[in-house]
Amino acid sequence: MELLVVVSIMAILSAIVLPTYSKTMRKGKVSDCLSVIKMVTLNQEHYFIKNGVYATSFSELESPVSGLVGSTAKTQSGITITDFVYKMQDACIIAINNTDKYTLTRNFITQDEGCLGEGCNLVRDVIPNTSVSCTFTRAYQQN
16 A cells, blocks of 8 residues: 555656646757757857858868867758758758757847757757748858
């Protein structure tokens, strides 16, 4: 009987703690992802000042972010770090999370950022659920 009470209490505590733990872990991963995205944005600005155009690949950037340059996880589809696949697309850095089905995007010219996909409701308290234009304006178009 006492064992049944202990098991019941453990089940109740687990039901309360696990969702909170999952949400906290997700927020931490999104925060890490946004840090990587912001670092790439800063590197893009530095590259533009130095070269007059934006970089078209991670290998052109001087990146202090571990994994973005010289990564063994490089593929045609992008660079994978933890749960995100990072890509450069026109004027944006995008990070795709296939597990939770959402994409975080930041335009490195306008600094706009947003989330697209069915999983955005999971991270709406960290990043807005909005679309971000990745089109280069004429002033920043690469040759």
